[in-house]
Amino acid sequence: MNLIYKAISILFIIILTASAISAGGGWPQPKGKAYIKLSEWWVISDQHFTDIGRIDPNVTLAIYNTSLYAEYGITNRLTGIVYAPLFSRATVNNVVSGTTQEVLIEGDAINGLGDADISLKYGLTGGGGPLVLAVTATLGLPLGQASGGRDNNLQTGDGEMNQMLRLDGSTSFQLGTGINSYVSAYGAYNNRVNGFSDELRYGLEAGLGLMSGKLWLVGRADVVDSRKNGDPANQTLPTSIFANNSEFTSLAIDVAYKVTDKWGISAGVANAVSGRIILASPSYNVGVFIDLK
Secondary structure, three states: OHHHHHHHHHHOHHHHHHHOOOOOOOOOOOOOOEEEEEEEEEEEEEEEEOOOOOEEEEEEEEEEEEEEEEEEEOOOOEEEEEEEEEEEEEEEOOEEOOOOOOEEEOOEEEEEOOOEEEEEEEEOOOOOOOOEEEEEEEEEEOOOOOOEOOOOOEOOOOOOOOEEEEEEEEEEEEOOOOOEEEEEEEEEEEEOOOOOOOEEEEEEEEEEEEOOOOEEEEEEEEEEEEOOOOOHHHHHOOOOOOOOOOEEEEEEEEEEEEOOOOEEEEEEEEEEEEEEOEEOOOEEEEEEEEEEO
């Protein structure tokens, strides 16, 4: 049972990763313009990284998030951003005997809201020049369930209102004829409360625009590094959602295709190539977006 509870708590660390993804890099939205995306994100896993970085098995766990992401240009430099999991489903499979095939522990599931983020991004350079810089302040809203299910061991939220400050730097350029491209880098500090460890986050992103900008290929590398300054007592709570001192390096690929000038479709996959106290399985996403520029 402890293995089940521990693995369940590990699963939900990945929610924070998904909610931190930003579509704009160092570029704020122009005044009155917007980018809106409705997407489905999920992960299914039967293994995880331990606290020493090894991979151990666990009962199969899954979470599915149907989320709305939106950016709106309040001014030419100030952009409002909302990330809201409108529907979140967390499940744990049956535990079945390997010899008799008898169900030892029945599976369970909960449905509800997930934790949301609201952010303000300010363009430090106004969006012009070869290098654009932007700073983003994010407030995490604990709208999900901190405990639920038959044994109160399933969650769709962490129950804590974290604050994150992020700096993005981006540049765009041409590769050959008609191939637009960009590179972005970011660094962030995530202040977590209620005894959870703070986090240092940083990463790189690069994109290629093909077919006159209708098709975009994007690659990302993200790192979460725990500050290990949380309450040690949280390490022993098997039903905690975000375990203290979780950290990982993740690689991701996304593809976006603009069907028209305003709307398009996207898909992607991400995976932690190394980590501690996090699932060792890929996550996937598909979505539809509207770019009102």
